[in-house]
Amino acid sequence: PTASIMYQLQSLGDALKQFFGYTTFRPGQQQIVEEALQNRDLLIIMPTGGGKSLCFQLPALLKPGLTVVVSPLIALMQDQVDALVDNGIGATFLNSTLSWDAVRSREMAILNGKIKLLYVAPERLLAERFAPFLEQVRSQVGISAFAVDEAHCVSAWGHDFRPEYRQIKQLRQRYPDIPILALTATATKRVQQDIVQQLTLRQPSIHIASFNRPNLYYEIQPKQRQSYNQLFKKVQSHKGSGIIYCLSRRSVDEVAFRLQKDGISALPYHAGMSDIDRSSNQNRFIRDDVQVIVATIAFGMGINKLDVRFVIHYDLPRNLEGYYQESGRAGRDGEPAYCTIFYRPGDVPRLDYLIDQKPDPREQRVARQQLQQIRDYAEGTDCRRTILLRYFGERFKGNCDNCDNCCHPKPVEDWTIEAQKFLSCVARCRERFGMTHIIDVLRGSRKKKVEQNGHHLLSTYGIGRDKSIDAWKMLARSLLHQGLMDETTDGYRVLKLNKRSWEVLRKQRSVHIAITQTPVAKALSDVSP
Numbered sequence: 001p002t003a004s005i006m007y008q009l010q011s012l013g014d015a016l017k018q019f020f021g022y023t024t025f026r027p028g029q030q031q032i033v034e035e036a037l038q039n040r041d042l043l044i045i046m047p048t049g050g051g052k053s054l055c056f057q058l059p060a061l062l063k064p065g066l067t068v069v070v071s072p073l074i075a076l077m078q079d080q081v082d083a084l085v086d087n088g089i090g091a092t093f094l095n096s097t098l099s100w101d102a103v104r105s106r107e108m109a110i111l112n113g114k115i116k117l118l119y120v121a122p123e124r125l126l127a128e129r130f131a132p133f134l135e136q137v138r139s140q141v142g143i144s145a146f147a148v149d150e151a152h153c154v155s156a157w158g159h160d161f162r163p164e165y166r167q168i169k170q171l172r173q174r175y176p177d178i179p180i181l182a183l184t185a186t187a188t189k190r191v192q193q194d195i196v197q198q199l200t201l202r203q204p205s206i207h208i209a210s211f212n213r214p215n216l217y218y219e220i221q222p223k224q225r226q227s228y229n230q231l232f233k234k235v236q237s238h239k240g241s242g243i244i245y246c247l248s249r250r251s252v253d254e255v256a257f258r259l260q261k262d263g264i265s266a267l268p269y270h271a272g273m274s275d276i277d278r279s280s281n282q283n284r285f286i287r288d289d290v291q292v293i294v295a296t297i298a299f300g301m302g303i304n305k306l307d308v309r310f311v312i313h314y315d316l317p318r319n320l321e322g323y324y325q326e327s328g329r330a331g332r333d334g335e336p337a338y339c340t341i342f343y344r345p346g347d348v349p350r351l352d353y354l355i356d357q358k359p360d361p362r363e364q365r366v367a368r369q370q371l372q373q374i375r376d377y378a379e380g381t382d383c384r385r386t387i388l389l390r391y392f393g394e395r396f397k398g399n400c401d402n403c404d405n406c407c408h409p410k411p412v413e414d415w416t417i418e419a420q421k422f423l424s425c426v427a428r429c430r431e432r433f434g435m436t437h438i439i440d441v442l443r444g445s446r447k448k449k450v451e452q453n454g455h456h457l458l459s460t461y462g463i464g465r466d467k468s469i470d471a472w473k474m475l476a477r478s479l480l481h482q483g484l485m486d487e488t489t490d491g492y493r494v495l496k497l498n499k500r501s502w503e504v505l506r507k508q509r510s511v512h513i514a515i516t517q518t519p520v521a522k523a524l525s526d527v528s529p
């Protein structure tokens with residue numbers, strides 16, 4: 001069946017879309033998948049949340065046979081397998097929590113070729129009774145690869161050494177022809193070397209993915225009432241090619257028309273145009289026949305223009321993933337380029353309203369979370385790179401010297417005391433509540449939810465009345481961006497303390513935050529709902 005799937009797919013991009021529903025690869029993914037398809041050994045280092053799984057999952061689907069995934073955590077296996085099965089992909093796991101019957105029927109499914117990905121814990125994989133089964137798999141359906149997740153567990157230099165991982169190299173001895181993919185988020189040289197040695201990787205291709213694009217300048221422009229004039233001036237200030245993204249087709253047409261009238265060579269691009277017009281406009285842009293393309297997000301997939309000098313989002317992008325991809329079309333030649341979002345907090349209620357109209361509550365939750373993330377980016381006062389890269393799980397220390405917040409910093413204030421109040425309130429509420437509730441408690445709110453949880457009795461109740469809700473929100477966001485506090489992202493956004501939060505609470509670390517000049521709250525209340 002795999003061969004026929006391969007036949008129908010034009011490219012890896014199509015496979016990505018068909019199996020996972022994504023439109024673009026993240027940095028590194030495509031090359032990794034290509035190398036995996038050539039049966040190379042691979043060492044993949046990517047931050048958590050960066051998209052490692054796809055690097056072995058997509059090849060597993062495209063190659064004949066079974067890919068065996070070694071994974072240390074039973075809970076994690078369950079999640080990954082659930083997500084795959086939800087996508088209609090044959091995946092299963094074997095571990096000690098399963099009954100004998102369940103194990104038996106899963107093994108049958110594997111031998112019948114119904115499964116492309118099998119997740120196992122290392123101790124099971126190397127158990128003596130497992131060997132004959134694995135051998136049977138190899139001879140009946142074939143084994144396409146071994147993927148070793150959390151590969152740093154093999155190294156005593158890593159933070160989570162697991163002796164069982166040392167046994168994995170037996171697989172190489174038993175099955176010398178089957179490629180091994182090792183994946184981890186831990187990147188020290190020492191651990192890398194250890195992984196290569198301990199797993200006996202053969203001339204592995206090593207990928208250390210960073211999502212950072214140092215040549216891109218990131219900025220937010222507060223969107224004014226006369227926003228077109230503002231946009232026009234901005235475009236005038238740039239040399240070279242640029243893309244302007246708008247949310248609706250109507251505003252694409254309008255902006256392109258007005259720019260043309262004002263003497264800028266610009267063309268529209270959106271899904272409502274005929275194929276001929278669209279590809280003709282796209283080609284003229286690529287050939288530098290025209291300076292600016294005004295487009296909906298339909299534009300840009302698979303276009304290969306390296307010297308785009310600026311990307312402007314005239315409206316707030318839908319989510320950070322999209323923003324990263326769209327802004328990433330700038331400066332692919334490595335030369336300086338500019339990424340600007342025009343942002344008006346007053347547009348948020350309308351977006352909220354659109355989310356309310358979605359029929360599926362799960363979809364609503366995801367969309368609301370995505371909106372919050374992009375707002376955090378737009379309203380944030382910390383280094384934009386730090387905020388953007390944090391979304392991909394990458395820690396960036398800030399002071400990039402190439403974003404508006406770093407180049408034109410807003411005044412900073414010492415808010416250590418306030419941070420301690422906030423964090424201790426999170427602790428007193430047992431790390432089970434979100435930002436709004438914590439602020440309610442701090443400000444001594446009489447809301448039912450506060451009393452129902454007995455939080456009006458806490459020592460932190462009402463100790464934050466001196467600051468507005470917005471001031472507390474600003475602090476909370478800054479704590480998140482600076483990594484001084486965490487937030488769960490699986491649907492409900494619950495605030496959690498981390499190691500660094502405790503350093504603040506123990507007075508081992510001070511907290512400085514940049515104070516926003518334009519109060520978001522005021523702009524918000526200016527708009528009628």
Ligand code: ADP
Binds near residue numbers: 023025026
């Ligand atoms: P890791 O294993 O590196 O921690 P995951 O593989 O779990 O990360 O991926 C993190 C998130 O990124 C998942 O929600 C996944 O669906 C998403 N993701 C991965 N690749 C892409 C892509 N090409 N486009 C959009 N989302 C992606």
Ligand code: ZN
Binds near residue numbers: 384405
């Ligand atoms: Zn910066």
